[in-house]
Amino acid sequence: MAETEAERFIQIERMSVDQAAGAFVMVAGAIGSLLLVIWQSKCHCKVNLCYIFSCERRPPNEEEMKSLKNQAKELKEKKDSKKKDANSGETPRLVPKSSLEPEPEIVSP
Numbered sequence: 001m002a003e004t005e006a007e008r009f010i011q012i013e014r015m016s017v018d019q020a021a022g023a024f025v026m027v028a029g030a031i032g033s034l035l036l037v038i039w040q041s042k043c044h045c046k047v048n049l050c051y052i053f054s055c056e057r058r059p060p061n062e063e064e065m066k067s068l069k070n071q072a073k074e075l076k077e078k079k080d081s082k083k084k085d086a087n088s089g090e091t092p093r094l095v096p097k098s099s100l101e102p103e104p105e106i107v108s109p
Contacts, residue, residue, distance in 0.1 A: 015023070038045050039057055048054040060068065 046056045
């Protein structure tokens with residue numbers, strides 16, 4: 001059977017605007033998640049995007065790791081102390097406004 005050149009290629013229908021937008025979002029999300037994994041890793045990495053954008057990330061040294069650990073510990077203590085303060089006090093009572101102040105009378109002219 002002799003195949004013509006048009007039959008050898010896969011023919012794809014034209015995309016609608018919403019399909020093209022969905023494809024763009026999926027590709028951008030994939031690239032973004034890849035960059036997030038790279039930048040969150042603890043290894044030395046250098047990214048160069050066509051000489052337009054370049055980024056270099058180095059892992060923190062021992063001193064920076066100690067200071068980060070201390071900062072995390074302080075934030076956790078602060079959060080725990082706020083929880084204790086909130087739980088230790090009495091719950092405020094709601095008082096209707098009408099019992100505090102009488103409503104003003106409206107006088108028609």
